[in-house]
Amino acid sequence: MALARNRRRERGADYWPGFVDALSTLLIAIMFLLTVFVVAQFVLSREISGKDEVLNRLNNQIAELTQMLALEKGGKADLEDALANLQSSLDTSEKERSRLQSLLDAGSGSSAQAQAKIGELSGKLDEQQQVSARAMSQIDLLNQQIAALRAQIAAVEQALQASEAKDQSSQAKIADLGRRLNVALAQKVQELNRYRSDFFGRLREILSDRQNIRIVGDRFVFQSEVLFPSGGADMNPAGQDEMAKLALALIDLAKEIPPDINWVLRVDGHTDNVQLSGNGRYPDNWSLSAARAVSVVKFLISKGVPADRLAAAGFGEFQPIAPGDTLEARAQNRRIELKLTER
Known part of the structure; x- marks a missing residue:
């Protein structure tokens, strides 16, 4: 601070x-x-x-x-x-x-x-x-x-x-x-x-020194391995530390934004194309990606980010950012994306 x-x-x-x-x-x-x-x-x-x-x-x-x-x-x-x-x-x-x-x-x-x-x-x-x-x-x-x-x-x-x-x-x-x-x-x-460009630029400036965060256009990308265990949606301690830093940055930024500006931070969950076995807690990649997005949203709320400024969405494996079926491509596709939008 x-x-x-x-x-x-x-x-x-x-x-x-x-x-x-x-x-x-x-x-x-x-x-x-x-x-x-x-x-x-x-x-x-x-x-x-x-x-x-x-x-x-x-x-x-x-x-x-x-x-x-x-x-x-x-x-x-x-x-x-x-x-x-x-x-x-x-x-x-x-x-x-x-x-x-x-x-x-x-x-x-x-x-x-x-x-x-x-x-x-x-x-x-x-x-x-x-x-x-x-x-x-x-x-x-x-x-x-x-x-x-x-x-x-x-x-x-x-x-x-x-x-x-x-x-x-x-x-x-x-x-x-x-x-x-x-x-x-x-x-x-x-x-x-x-104004939207200035808004995104300010948040990039605040998060530019954070490790394990990639800035792609107007999105902030976390690899799933940093936040969650394989096949799970419960955030690990390292992921909680990263999200806690993001929550502090959002709270600081929200104080400078007038209340009449309706902004929303959308949390998108994505997985690779490897299908789950079906015997675990989540029957498919849709459920896993949505559960991870909801887990991030709830954690940010617990750290003081207003709930009406957050939204969660799960996309499964249907919006990959890396083509192919290699291990590296799958790792890039397993991610959590944070995107600032206007409501």
Whole structure:
């Protein structure tokens, strides 16, 4: 313990609290951005869904107005045809009246008959003029209705264009928010990877002078012969000494780690490919590797390492690190691995 304190004094100022504060601030900022993004997604999705419903209603109204306009145009065309026919009949009547009047003026002997004919034609002419007036009034009404329909269609098209422009603006906002969130998440991943590297480096520094410990990447490897007797899972005195040193190092390191950092030391048991006889305490290599991992975990707990920071796993002979079936390869595969992970 005194040696560890002297080493910390030699290293100078402790930047760890400032690093943790910066990381905590970054986590709070990321959580805030995530919350804003989720709320924005919800609000924008609600707004877009409402716009889609309004757009569908507007499209339906346009279809109905278009159909009504087509019908009104057809009615107008029929009335125009009828008006043309009436106008033609009126012209014919006028010609006939003129002819009869000329005959009357010429002193025809059948003036009475001509007068009767003129009166009949005048009555028909009046009827045709009334029908023509009614047709003209209907045409004016149709023109007014067509103008109103065109105004409604223009208003609907304008509202549709405004809705499409607003929808494009909303999509742009969502894309920009997603981009900023991705950048923030990428920065967060970089910070976590940097912290994990520092975490492993500190533990390597503490355990670098320990014999019978090999450091392979982010794992600390003990050969099973150092800790356990052949075929057994009860730790021998030499193994207990090694694990006691590791427990002290973990306890010292845990004091410097903030409680909100969820780290776990996973203890993995491995065996060689030689099958057990089945007459002993453990029926197969699975059971033996798991029992050895549990034995290490329980010993570390007994030395003060928090139980919620430990996990045990047995892999049997199915994850060898040395290929082949030689004595040397089997010896390397019989091992206990300690690996720091994030929970």
